[in-house]
Amino acid sequence: MTALSRNIIAVVPAAGVGSRMQADRPKQYLMLHGKTVLEHTLQRLLDYPIIEKIILAIAPNDRFIGQLPIIKHPKIQLVQGGETRADSVFAGLCCIENPEQTWALVHDAARPCLRHEDLDKLLAVDDEHGGILAIPAVDTIKRAVDFQRILCTEDRSQLWLALTPQFFNARRLLGALKQAKEAGWVVTDEASAMEFAGFQPHLVAGRSDNIKITRSEDLALAEFYLGRR
Ligand SMILES: Nc1ccn([C@@H]2O[C@H](COP(=O)(O)OP(=O)(O)OP(=O)(O)O)[C@@H](O)[C@H]2O)c(=O)n1
Ligand SMILES: C[C@](O)(CO)[C@H](O)COP(=O)(O)O
Numbered sequence: 001m002t003a004l005s006r007n008i009i010a011v012v013p014a015a016g017v018g019s020r021m022q023a024d025r026p027k028q029y030l031m032l033h034g035k036t037v038l039e040h041t042l043q044r045l046l047d048y049p050i051i052e053k054i055i056l057a058i059a060p061n062d063r064f065i066g067q068l069p070i071i072k073h074p075k076i077q078l079v080q081g082g083e084t085r086a087d088s089v090f091a092g093l094c095c096i097e098n099p100e101q102t103w104a105l106v107h108d109a110a111r112p113c114l115r116h117e118d119l120d121k122l123l124a125v126d127d128e129h130g131g132i133l134a135i136p137a138v139d140t141i142k143r144a145v146d147f148q149r150i151l152c153t154e155d156r157s158q159l160w161l162a163l164t165p166q167f168f169n170a171r172r173l174l175g176a177l178k179q180a181k182e183a184g185w186v187v188t189d190e191a192s193a194m195e196f197a198g199f200q201p202h203l204v205a206g207r208s209d210n211i212k213i214t215r216s217e218d219l220a221l222a223e224f225y226l227g228r229r
Pocket of ligand 1: 016
């Protein structure tokens with residue numbers, strides 16, 4: 001299948017509670033430059049023309065989404081998320097009408113600083129393995145024992161930190177997520193399900209400012225990054 005013949009649909013998991021943020025609301029609804037984190041993320045995807053549709057997975061009890069005018073955009077479809085991030089992604093993928101001909105671009109709602117230059121690089125991937133944005137490890141990495149004592153230092157020359165978006169043929173990803181769940185395999189990103197299914201996704205070097213807003217100290221950094229051209 002050539003890159004030109006495939007449809008591209010974004011799936012945005014946004015059904016988390018943001019427990020590590022310890023805020024008064026889920027972190028995707030915290031404000032940066034007068035807009036919610038989710039609005040920033042959605043706008044980055046809406047502004048990238050070859051993304052045909054955005055399937056947004058939200059929590060069943062989400063009481064904030066209705067306050068965001070952006071969700072009225074014709075390209076955005078809401079779906080109920082699940083217990084885990086992988087469940088939310090799976091629910092979004094199930095809304096794709098033609099998964100054989102569609103590639104899913106899965107991107108965390110909590111990563112609002114995504115740049116189109118990284119999407120250009122990631123969307124060049126079009127083989128069965130798919131690919132993810134990632135950054136090579138730049139710090140020394142330690143493996144710990146139970147009481148946070150150093151067990152050993154890892155060889156970081158082949159270690160990368162996975163980001164999102166992660167980009168896969170939707171039918172293959174649906175099958176991989178189903179297979180991993182049935183086997184009780186813990187899936188923290190889409191690539192780990194694809195790996196479990198025997199694929200070796202490409203690592204596409206991305207920008208280190210594509211941060212995931214996780215803890216309170218990440219907000220100021222995200223605000224700084226969003227303020228830059
Ligand atoms: N059941 C879940 C859990 C997470 N997510 C989404 O997956 C992304 C990455 O997850 P994470 O950063 O862990 O978000 P939370 O689960 O909300 O954070 P925490 O683990 O601190 O509770 C977020 O956009 C989050 O909204 C989701 O759609 N469904
Ligand atoms: C998908 C991800 O952002 C890749 O690094 C990460 O695995 C999400 O982890 P989280 O604990 O659900 O934030």
